[in-house]
Amino acid sequence: xxxxxxxxxxxxxxxxxxxxxxxxxxxxxxxxxxxxxxxxxxxxxxxxxxxxxxxxxxxxxxxxxxxxxxxxxxxxxxxxxxxxxxxxxxxxxxxxxxxxxxxxxxxxxxxxxxxxxxxxxxxxxxxxxxxxxxxxxxxxxxxxxxxxxxxxxxxxxxxxxxxxxxxxxxxxxxxxxxxxxxxxxxxxxxxxxxxxxxxxxxxxxxxxxxxxxxxxxxxxxxxxxxxxxxxxxxxxxxxxxxxxxxxxxxxxxxxxxxxxxxxxxxxxxxxxxxxxxxxxxxxxxxxxxxxxxxxxxxxxxxxxxxxxxxxxxxxxxxxxxxxxxxxxxxxxxxxxxxxxxxxxxxxxxxxxxxxxxxxxxxxxxxxxxxxxxxxxxxxxxxxxxxxxxxxxxxxxxxxxxxxxxxxxxxxxxxxxxxxxxxxxxxxxxxxxxxxxxxxxxxxxxxxxxxxxxxxxxxxxxxxxxxxxxxxxxxxxxxxxxxxxxxxxxxxxxxxxxxxxxxxxxxxxxxxxxxxxxxxxxxxxxxxxxxxxxxxxxxxxxxxxxxxxxxxxxxxxxxxxxxxxxxxxx
Numbered sequence: 001x002x003x004x005x006x007x008x009x010x011x012x013x014x015x016x017x018x019x020x021x022x023x024x025x026x027x028x029x030x031x032x033x034x035x036x037x038x039x040x041x042x043x044x045x046x047x048x049x050x051x052x053x054x055x056x057x058x059x060x061x062x063x064x065x066x067x068x069x070x071x072x073x074x075x076x077x078x079x080x081x082x083x084x085x086x087x088x089x090x091x092x093x094x095x096x097x098x099x100x101x102x103x104x105x106x107x108x109x110x111x112x113x114x115x116x117x118x119x120x121x122x123x124x125x126x127x128x129x130x131x132x133x134x135x136x137x138x139x140x141x142x143x144x145x146x147x148x149x150x151x152x153x154x155x156x157x158x159x160x161x162x163x164x165x166x167x168x169x170x171x172x173x174x175x176x177x178x179x180x181x182x183x184x185x186x187x188x189x190x191x192x193x194x195x196x197x198x199x200x201x202x203x204x205x206x207x208x209x210x211x212x213x214x215x216x217x218x219x220x221x222x223x224x225x226x227x228x229x230x231x232x233x234x235x236x237x238x239x240x241x242x243x244x245x246x247x248x249x250x251x252x253x254x255x256x257x258x259x260x261x262x263x264x265x266x267x268x269x270x271x272x273x274x275x276x277x278x279x280x281x282x283x284x285x286x287x288x289x290x291x292x293x294x295x296x297x298x299x300x301x302x303x304x305x306x307x308x309x310x311x312x313x314x315x316x317x318x319x320x321x322x323x324x325x326x327x328x329x330x331x332x333x334x335x336x337x338x339x340x341x342x343x344x345x346x347x348x349x350x351x352x353x354x355x356x357x358x359x360x361x362x363x364x365x366x367x368x369x370x371x372x373x374x375x376x377x378x379x380x381x382x383x384x385x386x387x388x389x390x391x392x393x394x395x396x397x398x399x400x401x402x403x404x405x406x407x408x409x410x411x412x413x414x415x416x417x418x419x420x421x422x423x424x425x426x427x428x429x430x431x432x433x434x435x436x437x438x439x440x441x442x443x444x445x446x447x448x449x450x451x452x453x454x455x456x457x458x459x460x461x462x463x464x465x466x467x468x469x470x471x472x473x474x475x476x477x478x479x480x481x482x483x484x485x486x487x488x489x490x491x492x493x494x495x496x497x498x499x500x501x502x503x504x505x506x507x508x509x510x511x512x513x514x515x516x517x518x519x520x521x522x523x524x525x526x527x528x529x530x531x532x533x534x535x536x537x538x539x540x541x542x543x544x545x546x547x548x549x550x551x552x553x554x555x556x557x558x559x560x561x562x563x564x565x566x567x568x569x
Contacts, residue, residue: 023047063127068092068104068134073142077101080121083143089117092130092138100124106132119463187238190231191246195264195288197228199271202504204290208243210236210283222458222505223331226498240277240284247275255279259358272362291361296336296343303337304454304507306547308540312513313452317341320392322449323412325399327424333456333507334421335360338395341419342366345393353389355382356397371397379404387411396420402438409439412447426544427453427512428528428535435522445519453510453544455565457557461497465489470559480549489555506556508565510544 019042027041042048077093080101086092094102101123114125130138194217198206203219208231215231231239244251247260258277263270272291277284300310316324324341326334339361346352346365357371357379367389369382379396380403386394387407398421399405412418424430430451434444468490475482491501512518512535521531535541542550548562 019047063129065129066094066104068130068138071104073138075142078143080123081117085117085120086143087139090132090135090139091117092135092142094128096123100126102126102128104128104130104135104138106130106135187235187242190235191239191242194228195273198290201498206286206288206290208239208286208288210280210285212282215239215283221498222500222502223456224458224500226500236283240286243275243286243288244277247273249275249277254284261358274358274360293361293363296339296361296363299344300337300340303333303340303509304457304551305509305511306542306550309452309509309511309542309547312450312511313341316450316513317344317417319417319449321412321415321417323409323418323420323447324449325420325422325430325451327422327427327430327451327453328455329423331456332454333505334454335397337452337454337507338419338421339363342393342395345417350392351390352393352395353386353391354395354397355379355386356395360397380407383407383411387414387416391416393417393419398422399434399437405434405437405439406443409434409443409447413443418447424453426528426532427451427510427541428532429453430512431514431518431522431531432528441522441525445514445522448514450514451512453512455508455544455548456505457508457548457551457565458502458561459504459506459557460489460555461491461494461501461503463496463503464491464494464501465555466492468558478549479545482553486553487555488552488559490558490560501558502561506551508544508548508551510542510547512541513539515539 023045027045027047030041030045071094073092073094074096077096080096081091081093081103089105091103091105094104096102101117101121103117103125105127106129114127117125194206194208198219201219201221203221204223205220207216207218207220207225209216209218214233215236217228217231218225219228220226241251244258244260246262248262249258249260256279258275260275260277262273262275264273272293274289274291276287276289278287279285300313305313316322326337328334342352342354342363346363348365351367352365353367353369355369355371357373359368359370362368369377369386371377371379371382379398379400383394383396383404384407394408394411394416396404396408396418399408408418408420422430422433424433428451430453431444431448435441466489468488470488491497491503493499493501497503512531517534517538518531521534532541532543536543544566545562548557548566551557552559552562
């Protein structure tokens with residue numbers, strides 16, 4: 001195996017008598033236990049200073065200093081090293097030859113990332129040094145002012161002490177004095193580290209599950225739970241108390257479920273966390289949902305809508321009144337789709353109100369209501385109250401019963417654009433589901449303008465993607481016409497995807513445009529299967545299965561994943 005730059009640096013440290021092998025082993029152990037970079041571990045243990053590292057790299061590894069202000073950078077280099085990578089590693093690409101790329105960086109031990117850059121570019125990396133000020137200036141001049149980073153991007157810059165709790169009722173609230181000074185620092189660091197690692201790994205949820213001998217921490221990554229670590233039993237209660245304090249919950253209540261939320265200011269942005277606490281046999285279980293508003297800025301294209309479904313959806317949201325439904329099982333991305341639509345509609349000339357259980361994303365410009373059924377504030381009652389507030393757009397988190405369906409549909413017929421979700425297997429099923437709930441067919445036919453069914457499908461990891469041969473007899477059993485020479489892919493598993501072969505998710509969508517023929521079929525009592533067949537044959541609607549298979553044969557996902565999330569019909 002070729003020697004990495006990290007190996008060279010460590011050997012040079014030993015050779016120059018800065019460190020002994022024992023020192024490096026201790027630093028590596030600290031790095032793994034705290035989840036920090038190796039250079040910070042070396043400095044934290046007092047084994048080496050930043051100045052020592054700088055001198056070492058410049059003198060002994062022959063990494064030269066340059067003045068970035070004197071360089072004119074070729075814009076075409078952005079294609080080799082995109083902005084996300086450049087900001088992540090704080091580097092500037094300077095030149096590119098056939099087999100190598102020269103980059104400037106500011107942090108001496110950022111050269112440890114060169115192995116990653118080599119994999120990204122497919123070329124050898126030549127490093128030069130520049131000051132952090134020049135690098136920061138060059139990044140903004142070269143790539144433009146930094147855009148709002150996703151949680152996954154900014155988490156790489158988080159250290160345990162860089163979290164700041166933002167109370168929703170009272171900013172700057174000092175809650176730390178609730179926990180004894182001698183205990184709180186290690187516990188706070190542990191909680192922060194768990195959150196930081198979840199953000200780094202792009203988790204959607206953090207599960208903290210008590211057992212007889214400790215607490216298991218799992219992350220839901222790309223829809224699948226994965227084991228992360230075990231917390232000693234003696235730290236379990238302190239961690240729960242810390243999370244309750246952050247969420248403004250009652251720390252003395254241990255026998256009843258509690259729900260809360262908190263914000264963390266991380267670097268330059270705020271991230272929302274929704275917290276659910278449940279008493280169990282071995283203690284209180286915590287599930288935290290991470291709500292990344294960066295997902296909303298990706299737009300419908302970023303959610304998996306291809307050209308034709310996207311066009312239909314864009315036309316539908318322009319209409320001044322009517323109802324748009326998004327259907328699918330729990331965890332299929334329905335709320336994200338609705339919020340992406342609201343993001344488009346959220347302009348100064350519109351009054352947009354939502355009623356949800358609970359409120360998912362906190363968005364400026366929207367009036368958002370959390371239902372409280374225990375005091376009578378149900379979806380239906382909340383919607384009735386909203387309609388007295390002269391709304392232009394209303395979003396109802398979910399249509400669960402006849403009363404909510406009736407009020408929502410009548411609202412869509414009296415001048416409001418209504419968005420909501422429903423649990424059905426496909427788009428056409430939403431029409432008959434509303435009728436089954438007791439809504440008159442003529443009201444359903446008059447109000448609905450579009451139904452979008454969706455699922456979430458894992459994407460193949462680009463770092464370990466490779467062709468996969470699938471037996472012809474397997475393909476022959478599938479209801480899909482494959483083109484000659486179709487190549488299938490899968491991920492063999494690597495460190496980037498935690499050996500799963502998948503990294504990231506995308507939407508699988510089925511969009512039904514409600515036209516006069518569909519309305520007539522509904523009024524005549526036709527089944528959802530009849531409506532679906534018409535939409536496929538006459539309107540060219542791609543079903544969930546067809547959309548998923550298109551993304552499979554294009555190399556975005558695997559056949560196994562398609563079969564997991566949907567079924568051939």
